[in-house]
Amino acid sequence: MHYVVLTKGVPDFREGQVEFDDDGHLKRGATPTVMNPNDHFACRAALQMKVKHDGKVSIMGMGPPDFSKILYEGMERFYADELYLLSDKAFAAADTWATSITLATGLKKLDPEPDIVFAGFKTADGETGHTGPQTDWCIEWPIITHVINMTYEEDDEVIRAKRLVEGDPDEIETVECSTPAVVVTDPEFETSYRKASHRLRRKKLREETQERAENHEEYTTQWGHEELNLDPDYVGLDGSPTIVSGVDPIPKPPSERDATMVTPDDEDGMQEVVEELVPYGGGA
Amino acid sequence: MTDREHYEAVVVGCGPGGAAAAASLAENDVETLVLERGVEAGSKNVSGGLLYAEESSSYTIDDLFPGFREEASEREITEYQMHNVSGSQVKSFDITELHEHDTEWSDSVLRRKMDSWLEQRVHEMTVETGGGVLTDVRVDGLLWEDDEVVGVSCAELDPIEADMIVAADGVNSELAREAGMMDWEEPEEWFHGVKAVVDLPDEGVEERFHLPPGEGAAHLFAGDLFEGVRGGGFLYTNEDSLSIGTVFHLDSVVEQQVEVHELLDSLITHPVVGEWIPDEYTELEYAAKLTPDSKKVAHPSPGQGRLALVGDAAGQMQAQGPVIKGMNHAVTAGALAGDAFVEAEEKGMDPGKAYVKQLSGEGIFRKLRPRRYKVARALGENGPMTALTDGLLTSFVGRWFMRRGFMKRLTGWAMSSPWMASMMPDTRTPYVTLPTVVAEEMGEEVDSENDVEPKSLLDRIGDLKYDTDVGNPHINVLDDSWEASGAAVMACPVSARDFGGGCYREEKVKAGDVTERTVSLDTQPCIECGTCAVVADTEWRHPNGGKGVEFKEG
Numbered sequence: 001m002h003y004v005v006l007t008k009g010v011p012d013f014r015e016g017q018v019e020f021d022d023d024g025h026l027k028r029g030a031t032p033t034v035m036n037p038n039d040h041f042a043c044r045a046a047l048q049m050k051v052k053h054d055g056k057v058s059i060m061g062m063g064p065p066d067f068s069k070i071l072y073e074g075m076e077r078f079y080a081d082e083l084y085l086l087s088d089k090a091f092a093a094a095d096t097w098a099t100s101i102t103l104a105t106g107l108k109k110l111d112p113e114p115d116i117v118f119a120g121f122k123t124a125d126g127e128t129g130h131t132g133p134q135t136d137w138c139i140e141w142p143i144i145t146h147v148i149n150m151t152y153e154e155d156d157e158v159i160r161a162k163r164l165v166e167g168d169p170d171e172i173e174t175v176e177c178s179t180p181a182v183v184v185t186d187p188e189f190e191t192s193y194r195k196a197s198h199r200l201r202r203k204k205l206r207e208e209t210q211e212r213a214e215n216h217e218e219y220t221t222q223w224g225h226e227e228l229n230l231d232p233d234y235v236g237l238d239g240s241p242t243i244v245s246g247v248d249p250i251p252k253p254p255s256e257r258d259a260t261m262v263t264p265d266d267e268d269g270m271q272e273v274v275e276e277l278v279p280y281g282g283g284a
Numbered sequence: 285m286t287d288r289e290h291y292e293a294v295v296v297g298c299g300p301g302g303a304a305a306a307a308s309l310a311e312n313d314v315e316t317l318v319l320e321r322g323v324e325a326g327s328k329n330v331s332g333g334l335l336y337a338e339e340s341s342s343y344t345i346d347d348l349f350p351g352f353r354e355e356a357s358e359r360e361i362t363e364y365q366m367h368n369v370s371g372s373q374v375k376s377f378d379i380t381e382l383h384e385h386d387t388e389w390s391d392s393v394l395r396r397k398m399d400s401w402l403e404q405r406v407h408e409m410t411v412e413t414g415g416g417v418l419t420d421v422r423v424d425g426l427l428w429e430d431d432e433v434v435g436v437s438c439a440e441l442d443p444i445e446a447d448m449i450v451a452a453d454g455v456n457s458e459l460a461r462e463a464g465m466m467d468w469e470e471p472e473e474w475f476h477g478v479k480a481v482v483d484l485p486d487e488g489v490e491e492r493f494h495l496p497p498g499e500g501a502a503h504l505f506a507g508d509l510f511e512g513v514r515g516g517g518f519l520y521t522n523e524d525s526l527s528i529g530t531v532f533h534l535d536s537v538v539e540q541q542v543e544v545h546e547l548l549d550s551l552i553t554h555p556v557v558g559e560w561i562p563d564e565y566t567e568l569e570y571a572a573k574l575t576p577d578s579k580k581v582a583h584p585s586p587g588q589g590r591l592a593l594v595g596d597a598a599g600q601m602q603a604q605g606p607v608i609k610g611m612n613h614a615v616t617a618g619a620l621a622g623d624a625f626v627e628a629e630e631k632g633m634d635p636g637k638a639y640v641k642q643l644s645g646e647g648i649f650r651k652l653r654p655r656r657y658k659v660a661r662a663l664g665e666n667g668p669m670t671a672l673t674d675g676l677l678t679s680f681v682g683r684w685f686m687r688r689g690f691m692k693r694l695t696g697w698a699m700s701s702p703w704m705a706s707m708m709p710d711t712r713t714p715y716v717t718l719p720t721v722v723a724e725e726m727g728e729e730v731d732s733e734n735d736v737e738p739k740s741l742l743d744r745i746g747d748l749k750y751d752t753d754v755g756n757p758h759i760n761v762l763d764d765s766w767e768a769s770g771a772a773v774m775a776c777p778v779s780a781r782d783f784g785g786g787c788y789r790e791e792k793v794k795a796g797d798v799t800e801r802t803v804s805l806d807t808q809p810c811i812e813c814g815t816c817a818v819v820a821d822t823e824w825r826h827p828n829g830g831k832g833v834e835f836k837e838g
């Protein structure tokens with residue numbers, strides 16, 4: 001079995017990491033790039049398959065050469081076997097459509113071809129949620145989205161998944177589909193390792209990965225438009241029908257507020273503070 | 285056959301007992317799975333701790349784990365002293381002879397470092413058998429079939445069957461209790477240990493303790509410094525830190541209504557330790573745990589069917605006077621459990637039964653429950669006898685005798701005699717009265733200053749690491765009346781009467797004219813010492829795998 005996770009590098013939006021310039025634009029150079037947090041669920045789903053049913057996990061992403069460190073993060077944290085970076089100046093500034101075409105071509109070039117492709121739900125920077133389903137559209141496989149947990153029946157080669165209907169956590173349905181297939185994990189996705197043998201195998205994979213991760217370059221393949229046999233007119237900016245009409249900077253919080261200084265010893269002042277606050281506390 | 289997972293042996297707990305059992309099973313090519321509830325072995329464990337390798341034992345830890353002493357222990361203890369204290373008067377005796385009795389070597393250890401090292405070795409060994417070590421897994425019960433134990437159930441895993449189940453799950457073993465082999469009823473069957481690990485910055489241990497390079501010292505304390513509670517204090521040197529703590533009889537802690545963290549502070553701030561504790565006091569960790577008193581509670585037949593209880597789970601913790609031997613017995617018993625598996629297979633017998641046979645052959649029961657103590661207990665452990673000996677010692681005559689030169693020699697001999705130690709009655713006399721009188725009549729004023737400010741309970745709790753299992757408290761108070769559970773407010777090492785930030789709190793509930801005294805519990809700051817399982821009316825279990833407190837030193 002070959003499991004492939006599609007991933008993207010995004011600015012690290014966690015507090016303390018992200019930096020903006022005076023106009024409220026993201027300082028891309030000063031903000032570290034990390035694996036899209038929702039893709040962690042896809043990686044976990046792929047790892048769970050590998051632990052329970054053997055096979056190998058590849059991680060594929062499109063982006064500039066330094067995105068290889070995002071793929072490496074996937075190897076280190078989710079014990080991936082191989083890393084594929086689709087990187088070429090011609091791929092730059094792609095929208096979700098051009099990205100999907102590129103990724104789909106990458107997937108088809110893999111040997112062996114994937115049995116299950118995993119994608120995360122929405123990227124932290126684009127928030128479209130298009131890439132997984134569009135890539136699937138290109139390769140014409142069955143797809144299950146909003147998956148919150150899954151099992152695989154080896155004999156019948158069938159995925160059985162629980163998914164949120166329309167992403168609603170109160171409506172869950174169980175679906176089945178044959179492989180090869182695309183699975184889009186929901187942020188509610190949960191792995192389950194209830195067998196000791198599975199946990200022991202996961203631990204072994206972690207140990208094996210440590211050695212691999214030290215030489216991760218050896219396990220990384222980079223493909224450009226030539227290797228993928230893609231016409232530059234159909235990928236990157238040129239192949240992207242999306243037109244960004246403008247970008248609104250993130251409004252800055254007001255930096256000046258009216259403040260009245262009151263020292264705790266100032267009884268009258270404190271009384272006024274209490275009177276000001278009482279209505280907010282729901283008091284008389 | 286069920287479709288449950290099956291291993292030839294399942295070992296619960298990866299402390300010294302579990303690690304030794306697993307190593308011995310793996311050595312015998314037995315497919316072995318080890319389940320440990322901590323994030324890493326040692327993260328839940330606390331001991332003083334001096335680990336002994338006994339000459340008379342067929343297994344010691346370095347036999348089972350080559351390289352142990354070089355990589356996992358702290359210092360070889362070559363100096364051993366007993367300090368009898370009354371006020372600032374101290375009479376010290378060198379009792380290295382007692383320490384060296386039946387001892388091949390003895391090293392100080394810190395449990396996180398030691399147990400995590402063992403875990404790695406055990407994993408390497410057991411993986412070869414088709415098993416391995418899993419952390420973050422709490423075994424929450426035994427798996428029964430037709431009244432026979434056939435495996436374990438776990439909070440995090442599906443039930444697992446095994447041909448042998450080694451319960452090395454330490455004090456407050458839930459498995460031993462479920463099997464009906466141990467209970468948590470009587471405070472007099474347990475010791476209550478509290479400990480702080482103190483940093484020794486810049487200055488070497490050797491310099492402060494006047495020791496040759498690499499060697500270590502052990503100092504023990506008894507007398508009037510613990511409000512009359514039966515027990516004593518210890519101070520052991522680690523590689524670059526000190527372990528300072530107290531071990532008391534739990535029933536005495538309850539009776540005297542003392543707050544155990546304050547007793548630890550009495551030792552930390554006493555002039556008797558002034559020369560060793562740095563003024564710039566940096567406490568790295570505060571910890572506590574119960575430990576069984578083998579003399580009273582060691583199970584006489586700790587194997588039944590497929591089940592073998594090892595170490596503290598079976599009550600195999602021996603206090604031989606001031607010498608505390610729990611880890612070494614857990615190691616020996618664990619290794620014998622591994623041998624028992626093979627013997628049971630060869631002879632077609634139950635592994636539990638084979639294990640008991642192995643223990644008897646090794647003479648373990650004689651060490652754990654010495655006959656001499658039985659006699660001493662029958663004769664000496666009663667109120668009138670204690671009153672008589674205490675009265676005699678504190679009388680003019682007693683004191684006169686104490687001042688005689690030959691009494692100094694005799695007392696020194698008695699304190700370092702293994703024979704005397706094994707028959708020491710568990711009364712006030714040897715723990716409190718005798719050391720106090722010895723200090724008063726033979727001792728000298730200590731000239732060391734001690735300006736140490738110990739940490740507050742709030743800071744001690746605040747500096748510990750917890751992963752709280754929110755919404756799933758592992759202890760529930762069944763009877764919250766003061767009579768049933770009030771003792772926990774004082775005996776819980778992270779609670780105190782006038783402290784709102786701990787586990788147990790005293791509550792006064794007013795109903796009409798009547799004010800009722802009750803207790804309330806918040807398990808968040810719990811350090812899983814096990815005390816309230818015995819002294820309060822609770823439904824008590826360990827937190828689930830990886831949850832709760834995580835000790836870094838241990």
Ligand SMILES: Cc1cc2nc3c(=O)[nH]c(=O)nc-3n(C[C@H](O)[C@H](O)[C@H](O)COP(=O)(O)OP(=O)(O)OC[C@H]3O[C@@H](n4cnc5c(N)ncnc54)[C@H](O)[C@@H]3O)c2cc1C
Nearest residue numbers: 297299300301321331332333334423454477595596610611
């Ligand atoms: C303050 C103090 C001082 C001491 N001083 C000394 C000393 O100087 N020398 C000495 O030899 N002994 C000393 N002891 C006693 C010694 O610590 C114990 O006797 C020894 O640790 C027992 O080893 P064990 O393997 O039986 O249990 P432990 O070391 O307690 O190990 C039990 C293991 O089982 C795990 N576990 C528990 N429940 C479960 C579960 N349900 N599922 C999975 N895992 C579980 C625990 O996390 C732990 O790792 C001292 C004890 C204390 C408290």
Ligand code: SF4
Nearest residue numbers: 776810811813814816
């Ligand atoms: S709550 Fe109970 S187990 Fe936890 S620290 Fe207090 S006495 Fe010990």
